[in-house]
Amino acid sequence: MIEMLDVWKTYPNGTNALEGINVKIEKGEFVYVVGPSGAGKSTFIKLMYREEKPTKGTILLNGFNISKLKERQIPKVRRSIGVVFQDYKLLPKMNVYENVAFAMEVVEATKKQTKPRVLEMLELVKLKNKLRSYPSELSGGEQQRVSIARALVNSPGTIIADEPTGNLDPETSWEIMRIFEEINLRGTTVVMATHNREIVNTLRKRVIAIEGGRIARDQQRGEYGYEG
Numbered sequence: 354m355i356e357m358l359d360v361w362k363t364y365p366n367g368t369n370a371l372e373g374i375n376v377k378i379e380k381g382e383f384v385y386v387v388g389p390s391g392a393g394k395s396t397f398i399k400l401m402y403r404e405e406k407p408t409k410g411t412i413l414l415n416g417f418n419i420s421k422l423k424e425r426q427i428p429k430v431r432r433s434i435g436v437v438f439q440d441y442k443l444l445p446k447m448n449v450y451e452n453v454a455f456a457m458e459v460v461e462a463t464k465k466q467t468k469p470r471v472l473e474m475l476e477l478v479k480l481k482n483k484l485r486s487y488p489s490e491l492s493g494g495e496q497q498r499v500s501i502a503r504a505l506v507n508s509p510g511t512i513i514a515d516e517p518t519g520n521l522d523p524e525t526s527w528e529i530m531r532i533f534e535e536i537n538l539r540g541t542t543v544v545m546a547t548h549n550r551e552i553v554n555t556l557r558k559r560v561i562a563i564e565g566g567r568i569a570r571d572q573q574r575g576e577y578g579y580e581g
């Protein structure tokens with residue numbers, strides 16, 4: 354469960370990115386975050402995984418206030434939230450297996466725990482035949498599947514994605530969306546910022562629209578709602 358209570362974010366240069374956000378996302382929900390460029394979507398998402406701190410307000414993650422965390426407590430947040438980026442952010446000198454395994458090493462899992470779990474995740478994203486490939490040898494869709502396996506490997510309750518299909522062609526985008534649907538069906542909360550109107554209007558979910566740093570719309574089975 355993620356809850357924001359009167360959350361404001363002003364960046365050091367004075368830009369007001371978010372102005373008084375109140376929202377509650379329950380366990381197991383699938384939520385799209387939409388809105389025009391510069392509306393505050395990425396900021397909203399960064400606050401959830403504690404990449405940024407709110408200037409004012411409270412953010413509760415599973416009832417735990419993450420707005421006031423000390424640096425050393427951040428790894429705990431990162432274990433309960435998996436993050437997927439538009440540009441994948443894989444480590445170029447590690448192969449597919451190592452990229453996913455590394456996320457478990459960071460949380461000090463043993464080798465014995467790591468191997469079966471990494472293989473299970475790579476099976477889920479259908480990449481077991483590419484264990485030894487390096488990111489530069491993979492297509493964009495394959496790289497994104499590795500990054501999803503990495504985000505899931507520590508069994509987070511929530512997965513957050515910032516434009517995960519932004520660099521992918523329509524067919525590959527749908528393959529990625531099917532994986533997110535599967536993950537959500539298995540019980541993981543999904544929060545996804547996207548500009549993909551076709552996906553939002555076809556695979557209907559809750560839509561939170563942010564405009565000018567405020568929530569302009571929050572609908573169950575909502576629509577994308579912008580031209581272009």
Ligand SMILES: Nc1ncnc2c1ncn2[C@@H]1O[C@H](COP(=O)(O)OP(=O)(O)OP(=O)(O)O)[C@@H](O)[C@H]1O
Pocket residue numbers: 364365366368369370388389390391392393394395396397
């Ligand atoms: N690190 C930063 N420092 C200063 N201003 C920032 C910073 N990051 C974002 N902003 C500003 O905050 C506002 C919201 O940006 P944000 O990236 O959250 O929007 P967005 O909705 O994700 O946009 P896009 O769809 O283009 O990715 C914008 O005015 C942006 O210029």
